[in-house]
Amino acid sequence: MRRAGAALFASALVALMLAPLALVFGLFWQLGGESVRAHLIEAVHGRLGVVLFALVLLLSVGAMLACRLHRAHVRQAFTLAEEIELIAGAGEQLRIREHGPASLRAIERAVNVLAARREALRADVAEQVAQAQRSIEAERNRLAALMGELAQSVVVCNLDGRILLYNARAREQFRGLSASPQLADGSELIGLGRSIHAVFERDVIAHGLETVRRRLARGDDPAVANFVLGCGQGHLLRVRMSPVLAEGSREPDGFILLFDDITSQFVSEARRDRLMQSLTDDNRASLATLCAAAEQLAREGGDASQRARRIAEVRSEATRMGERFDTAAAELAEARRARWPLEEMHATDLVDAVRVRIAAATGVAVEVEQVDDVWLEADSFSLLQAVAFLAWRIREASEAYTLSLRLLRVADKVCLGLGWSGHPVSEETVAAWEIESMRAADRVLPTTVREVIERHGGEMRFERERARGRIWLGMMLREAVARPDEAGARGVPLADGRPEFYDFDIFDWAEDARVLDDTPLSALNYTAFDTETTGLDPSGGDEIIQIGATRIVNAKLLRGESFEQLIDPRRALRPESIAVHGIVPELLAGQPTIDAVLPAFRAFVADTVLVAHNAAFDMRFLQLKEASTDVVFDRPVLDTLLISALLHPNQESHRLESIAERLGVTVSARHTALGDAIVTAEVFIRMLPLLAERGIRTLGELREASERTFYARIRY
Missing domain, CATH: 3.30.450.20 (PAS domain)
Incomplete structure (x- = not known):
């Protein structure tokens, strides 16, 4: 495009130089008589060679002059405009190198003076802002220290x-x-x-x-x-x-x-529970044997008074042992319940949640028959899982597509009941459901219905309602001892006295409610990444030997959240690639292979937009591994090479180092995967305000604009 502009400028200049000569010749030809025209024709024929040479020389000089003028004034003006945009947009401490004709050098000096004044004003404002934020920063440091401890x-x-x-x-x-x-x-x-x-x-x-x-x-x-x-x-x-x-x-x-x-606490306590349960059950059996022996002794002959005294002693001791075991068993059950936090819940809230959960999990319609005004103690999430699992089993076993639901107070317990009509189900079948691992969708859960019921200090009840031909399966739960105050008079509102540490921009995000291409660039999360490879030919068998990545959130680089992993390529490294990245075969020995690393890297970039420099190269390596690893990188991809060509089409170079220099980004750890990823991230962050100035504000707009650049046609 620059060459076309120069050629057009040169042609216009040559045409301007030849125009007077053509005008004079035309005037003589039109105003002169036949003799004048004859003299003109004779002069042209006589000196045709000289005229042609002079014309060619004139055209050459004109073209050279036109190119010089275009480079000095037109092209240099466009380049100057891009450099001024950089300084205006994000170029702190950037200055324009003074070169070119005197007229442009004067503009460059004036721009540099204005940039220096702006930086002085910015420094003054920054100092005032820093003073205002010191107290806030101190509070954040205290919060960080507290959170860390x-x-x-x-x-x-x-x-x-x-x-x-x-x-x-x-x-x-x-x-x-x-x-x-x-x-x-x-x-x-x-x-x-x-x-x-x-x-x-x-x-x-x-x-x-x-x-x-x-x-x-x-x-x-x-x-x-x-x-x-x-x-x-x-x-x-x-x-x-x-x-x-x-x-x-x-x-x-x-x-x-x-x-x-x-986890470890639960495992050790479960082991202790089993030991205590075994001890209790075994001693109950011994007590029963002892009581039976006492009864047998009573029936045998002998001195009546002595026999009666011994029997009374045995019975008394057995009774005291039984009471101690009952107390120990009750305390054990209470301790088991205490390990799982139970929340106070009103019956109507639980029934509504159960009805919705059953309909969503099984498609079975639920009819609510009766709900008493009662509060209960429940681990609502595990209880809902158990009820949904039982509803699914009932539908499978009885082909019932309508369930009745009721929640009644029974003595000091609360009974949550499921009723249905259909094929009969035996108590043995229900008992098998109790000890079976529960399922949710396609997953097998680690707990059983019986464990959930025991956690609530209850039991299962099986009842046949013969008059209506229905079966009821009831779960006995504990009634809450103290009911919550409906008026909320048990304390001050939560908003009072709570420290304000939550003024983060992420609170306002609602990504799921928007189409990704319509999402503003400022509202997206990004992962800037880079790869080092055995060579430059992905289709020819070269492999990835290192992946580095870092995250960008709210246009801020999160250096602490990074991914860096060496990879065993299971092939030799090219000497020319070692000279670039410095990774020798000894560093790769014993490292995981690509099929182990890519799933972890895919999890790291989840829900983010990928950013890379010359992304077509890196993405080609990842795409070639899809078939062998079943890991697909289907996230949107942005390329800082294309964005640079979009923002600054008149710059000579769009290499990562050149872009970083233009944007004032310090380059360190170059040609390491994580180092290049960090530079790419910092470059991209400084490009965001420049894109906004050009009216490119959403992901879709940036992708469309990038795809129109020349570099977007590069393939690997």
Whole structure:
């Protein structure tokens, strides 16, 4: 395009130089008589060679002059305009190199003076802002120190489940639950802007939020949800969810999760429970034998007074032992229940949740028959799983597509009953359902219905209603001792006295409600990445030997959340590639292979837009591994090479070093995967305001504009 402009300028200049000569010749030809025309023709024929030579010389000189003038004035002006855009957009401490004609040098000097004055003003404003923020920064440092010292894992999320705050304990705890804990840094499950749903099922979080909202509406304080759930690698976590409230509102705009890993505690206590249960059961059998022996002694002959005295002693001792065992068994059951947090819940709330859960999980219609005004203690999430599982089993066994539901007070218990008509089901079948591992969708859960019922201090009941030809399956639950105050008079509102540490932009995100291409660039999460390889021919068998990546959230580089892993390519390295990246074969010995690394890298980039420099090269290596690893990188991809060509088409070079120099980015650790990823991320962050100035504000607009550049046609 620059060459076409220069050629057009040269042609115009030559035409301008020849125009007077042609005008004079035309005037003589038109105004002169026949003799004048004859003299002109004779002169041209006589000196044709000289005229042609002079004409060619004139054209050459004109073309050279035109090119010089175009380079000095037109092209240099366009380049100057791009450099001024850089300084105006994001170019702190950038200056224009003074060169070219005097007229442009004067403009360049004036721009540099203005840039220096602007930097002085910026420095003054920055100092004032820094002074105003010191107290806030001190509070944040105190919060960071406090979070770092907490023994509990703490994660703060917005309503979409995006993580906006977590402590080191949480990062360490959930890293051990990842699919590839043996990999280097970057296999963590959590990070700023990432989704908590990568760790916990969406249904668990949604159920906890619903419980919190219900308690907020009722005025409870604290309005929290407690539950125990299974996590990866067989871990059990005790979870406490509490809301983050906007000022003056009772509607949460986020939530706080506190975690305790109770896996080892639960395993040891379960072992102790089994021992105590065995001891209790065995001694009950011994007591029964002792009582039977006493009765036999009573029936035998002998001195009546002595026999009666001995029998009374045996019975008394057996009774006292039985009472002690009953007390121990009751305390054991209470201790088992205490390990699983039970929340107070009104009968109508539980019935509504059960009805919705059964319909969603099984498609069975539910008719509510009777609900008493009663409060109960329940681990609502595990209880809903158990009820949904039983409803599914009932539908399979009896082909019943309508269930009756009731919740009644029975003495000091609460009975949650499922009733149905259809093929009969035996008590033995129901007993088998109790000890079977529960299922949810296509997953097998780690608990059984019986374990859930025992956790609630209850039992299963089986009843036939012969008059109406129905079967009832009841779960006995504990009634709450103290009922919550409906007026919410048990404490001050949660919003009062709570420190304001939650002014993060992520609170306002709602990515799921928007189409990705229509999402503003400023609202997206990014992963900048780079690869080092055995060579430059992916289709010819070259392999990836290192992947490095870092995350960008809210246009900020998160250096602490990075991915860096060496990879054994199982082939020789090309000497020319070693000279570039410095990775020798000895460093790759014993490293994981690409099929082990790509799943962890795919998890790291989940829910983000990929950013790379010359992304076509890196993506080609990843695409060639899809068939062998079943790992597909289907996230949107942006290329800083294409963006640079879009923003600055008149620059000579679009190499990463050249772009970094233009944008004032310091280059370090070049030609290491993580080092290049960090430079790419910093370059991309500085490109965002320049794109906004050109009216490119959404992902779709940037992708369309990038694809129109020349470099977008490069293929590997």
